[in-house]
Amino acid sequence: MDEDEEGDFVFVGLLAFSDAVRPDVKDAIQIAKEAGARVVMVTGDYPETARAIAFEVGIDNRDNAPVLTGATIEKLSDEQLLKALTEHNIVARVLPEQKLRVTRLLRNSGEVVAMTGDGVNDAPALAAADIGIAVGSGTEVAKAASDLILIDNSFSVITAAIAEGRRIVANLKKIVTYLLSTSFSEIIVIGGSFAFGAPLPLLPTQILWANIIEEGFMSFPFAFEPAEKGSMKKKPAKRGIGSVLTGKVRWFIFLVSAITGLFLLGLFFLLLWGGVPIEKVRTIMFAALSIDSMLYAFSFKDLSKPIWRIPLLSNLYLIAALFASFGLLLITLTFGPLKKLLSLTSLSVNEIFILVLLGLLNLVVVEIAKVFLNRK
DSSP: OOGGGGGGOOOOOOOOOOOOOOHHHHHHHHHHHHTTOOOOEEOSSOHHHHHHHHHHHTSOOSTTOOOEEHHHHHHOOHHHHHHHHHHOSEEESOOHHHHHHHHHHHHHTTOOOEEEEOSGGGHHHHHHSSEEEEETTSOHHHHHHOSEEETTOOTHHHHHHHHHHHHHHHHHHHHHHHHHHHHHHHHHHHHHHHHTTOOOSSOHHHHHHIIIIIIHHHHGGGGGOOOOTTGGGSOOOOSSGGGTSOHHHHHHHHHHHHHHHHHHHHHHHHHHHTTOOHHHHHHHHHHHHHHHHHHGGGGGGOTTSOGGGSOTTSOHHHHHHHHHHHHHHHHHHHOHHHHHHHTOOOOOHHHHHHHHHHHHHHHHHHHHHHHHHHHO
């Protein structure tokens, strides 16, 4: 423009454009932080822009929050960068290879990294993260490199995925704990009888039937347990088998196995000393083991709360499994071919009622042990 043409223009105003933050982002980040996840912004934008957005959505609410820039990253060793990443929640003016370096460095330090992005330059970091998350409006390259795509660009899907993941892990923990507890209690019963030179309290076919039909029916519904209250307020669990077989879980398995195993072993020797025929004894032991495993399954609905504080009707599949398992037990004890196959004898209604009462007593003892374990 020539200088003599400048007078032909009149300043009307300044037009500014803003890429508004989606309404659900701030709440999603708050939920993620409450769940123990650390949220870090890694962007190619200018530091001031990154700081303003981070403040708006709650990533870093400090006044004049420190920003780690790509120029600084270039000068740092991996050890220095890892230390800097623990002190900064905002990383700005970074190149694609620097995003990749940050992602790999955090993963190698033991962190579980979820990376979100939408551009071609995000693809390497998305592929290197534990979970790559692309927004639906992003490039095809970013989507191809990701594990999860946010179809409607809603970041609340991420927190929903965290909640669902915690529900799955918690339910897997319940299934494993229940199955190991029933298995170890059987080992105690069989091993105890061997130790005292007594006959087998249960035949292999009876154990197999109880494991598949009775305990199998009762363990399957745990997959449908709703999320425990406050699950998104807990710290993230360590990755690997340690997130399932925690110290508390191992103690709970030991207590349930010991209580149920010794309870059944005492019943076995009491029946033997009472002169009850061994076929009748095995039938009673088979029914007692099945009933115990049905009833104390409800203790596993929540490993941290006593049964009187657990909503027992929150999982109707478990209720249905209880009735189905008990019905199959009655059929097994009354249907001739099955009785013959499993070497069982008949039990009276009164005997079954007594075994149910003994199962409830065993459940009470297990619950008392759970209360003391959680206090510890």
